Amino acid sequence: MKYNPKTIEKKWQKHWYDSDCFEAKDFGEKPKYYALVEFPYPSGTGMHVGHIRAYTSLEVVSRKRRMEGYNVLFPIGFDAFGLPTENYAMQEKIHPRKVTDQNIEIFTDQLKRAGFSFDFSRMVDTTDKDYYKWTQWIFVQLFKNNLAYRHKTTVNFCPDCKVVLSNEESQGGKCDRCGESVVQKEKDVWFLKITEYAERLLKGLEELETLPRIKTEQKNWIGKSIGAEIRFGIADSNESLNVFTTRPDTLFGSTFMVIAPEHPLLEKESDKIENAKALKEYQKRAAQKTEFERTELQKDKSGLKLEGIEALHPLTGEKMPVFVADYVMMDYGTGAIMAVPGHDERDYEFAKTHGLSIVEVIEGGDIEKEAFTDVETGTLVNSDFLNGLDVQDAIDAMIDHLVKHDLGKKAVNYKMKDWAFNRQRYWGEPIPIVHCEDCGMVAVDEEDLPVTLPDIEDFAPNEEGESPLANIESFVHTTCPKCGRNAKRETDTMPQWAGSSWYFLRYIDPNNDKELANYHKLKYWLNVDWYNGGMEHVTRHVIYSRFWHQFLYDIGVVPTKEPYKKRTAQ
Ligand SMILES: [Zn+2]
Ligand SMILES: [Zn+2]
Structure with a gap:
């Protein structure tokens, strides 16, 4: 008989999906196995070959595990909030709800035609109000715990x-x-406030079974560095500049400082600044640049010297020039850096351009010619009480000295910043907060969740860049959950990463309307035994979801400290 995929595949797929043979059984007798793939964004074009590729490896694993006698949970769902759908909806004048429903139908049909053994009875859709009710509920808990x-x-x-x-x-x-x-x-x-979990996000990696590369990417993204915070005084002033450095041992080699154009010192000391006009110009230009342009694109690291303000070297008391430069960002560290031109290429170029002094503090190079940057090890010179010490000992000795003389302290810094959690668009989860003139920001009562998206026709944000929800009077006007007086709803929506930060929990109990998932069911199915997905999601998505999970563990909602036992990338 000739193999005819149209009839034979259809016949067996119908049999599979009708007989529920891929349905996972809660509390089954067999050992459980939870295989997870990253759920798709249901775009209008339907599935592409990348989806098939992404799901096939765990498809194979799931089928093998079933044959080996496991009770396998291999679920699928849709991460469906976001701009592509909203833009398409605006263009075609169809409601994003309708677009999403259509796309989900197309995707589901295609997934079944490809013969995937997903448990379709547990399908989740992040844009379903019964789903985002719990996304909002988690936000409320974060807010109540001062993490939003x-x-x-x-x-x-x-x-x-x-x-x-x-x-x-x-x-x-x-x-x-x-x-x-x-x-x-x-x-x-x-x-x-994901930074509050930085240390635990690092520590949790120890238990994660994964490629070294995946761990390294997460570690680099979190970017922990240990060093010192050092206080530099300002001449003839009570103000000071705080600097974070991983290399306090090079302090004697610091000959000038650089601060961000947004640094508050500029405002506080504005009457002393003699070149205020040039500074204003510089600040204006910097304000037009994106962060990427300021830090990555800009080859020429120029800056503006502040006239009338000088810093004081904390150890020698010598006066140091202060520059304003836009490659220093206010959001990273303290918004101020101590420049050590003898051992940093950028600082070296800067010092040469502006005729500043260059001091060698770690032996080995020729600073007449260039910066000597091979300084992971080495011996200190021109550094008073550090002379002759090797780098590691010098770091410790300097921190001791700073602490003893109240000039600074040991400090840890993370590259990871707090998670900017907002969008000014329609197609996202409304942030469940009310602004009251008397009570400030108040979380919506849990029994009043979900705050649903109003059914509107115009999705364009307004001129101020506010979400279209801000134009909907009936949405905005509400009463304060605390005092009952008139108040306004928050109109920002959540970013696309919200719904995907906990979807693997909802698969475990997708129809629960009392809680995000039953604790005993969570206990039965967690952890996810194997999570496979894109390398590009190893940092943001995986870290975000680990953060939410760790938080949910802290408030007693989930039974495990980490969500995933093993993570791979296709
Ligand atoms: Zn544009
Ligand atoms: Zn109030």
């Missing part, structure tokens, strides 16, 4: 699309979508 806060920051804004863009979406200062020049806009935005 608002903070003024500058954001990349496209005046044409009227949308706040990430650094990745605004490279070269142009909007990714329309090519318009991006401007910098000051805005109050939501953050999640």
Whole structure:
């Protein structure tokens, strides 16, 4: 008989899906096995070959485990909030809800035609209000535990699309979508305090079974460095500049300082600054650049010397010139750096350009010619009480000295910043917060969740770059959950990473309307035994979801400290 895929495959697929043979059994007698793949974004074009590739390896593992006698949970769902759907909806004048439903139907059909052995009875959709109710619930818990806060920051804004863009979406200062020049806009935005979990996110990696490369990527992303925070005084002033450095041993080689154009010192000491006009110009230019341009693109690390302000070297008391340069970012470390031109290429070039002194403090190079940067080891010179010590001992000795003389302290710094948790668009989870004139920011009562998206026709953000929800009076006006007076709803929505930060928990109990998932079911199925996904998600998504999971563990919602036992990348 000739193999006819149209009839034979259909016949058996129908048999599989009708007989529920891929359904996982809660509390089954057999040993459990939880295999997880990254759920797709249901785009209008349907599945592509990349999806098939991404799901096939664990498809094979799941089928093998079933044959080996395991009770296998191999679920699928849809990560369906986000811009592509919203933009398509705006273009075609169809509601994003409708677009999403259509796309999910297409995807589900295609997944079944490919013969995947997913448990379709546990399908989740992050845009379903019964799902995002719990995404909002988690946000409320984060808020109540002081892990969600608002903070003024500058954001990349496209005046044409009227949308706040990430650094990745605004490279070269142009909007990714329309090519318009991006401007910098000051805005109050939501953050999640992921930095509070930095240490635990690092520690949890020890138990994760994974390729060394995956661990390294996460470690680098978190970017822990140990060093010292050192205080530099300002001449004829009570102000000071704090600097974080991993190399306090090179302090005697520091000959000038560089601060970010947004540094608060500039405001505090403004009446002393003699070249205020030039400074204003410089700040204005810097404000138009994106972070990416300031830190990555810019080859020429120029800066503006502050006239009228000098720093004091904490050990020698010598006066040091202070420069303002836009490659120093206020959000990283302290927004100020001590320059050590003898041992840093950028500082060396800078010192040469501005005729500043260059001091060798670690022996071995020729600083007449170039910076000597091979300083992981080495011996200290020109450094008073550190002379003759090797680098490691010198670091310890310097920290001791700083602490003893109240000039600084031992400090840890992380490259990872708090998670900017907001979008000013319609198609996302509404942030469940109410702004009350008397009570401030108040979380929506848990029994009033979900805060659902109003059914509207116009999804365009307004001129201020506020979410379209801000234009909906009936959505905005509400009462304060605390005092009952008139109040306004938050109109920002959550970023796309929200729903995917806990979806693997919902698969375990997808229809629960009392809690995000039953604790005993979680206890039965967790941890995820094997999670396979894209290398590009190893940092953000995997770290974000580990953070939420660790937090949910802390408040007693999940029984395990970490979500995943093993993570691989296809
Ligand atoms: Zn644009
Ligand atoms: Zn109130």
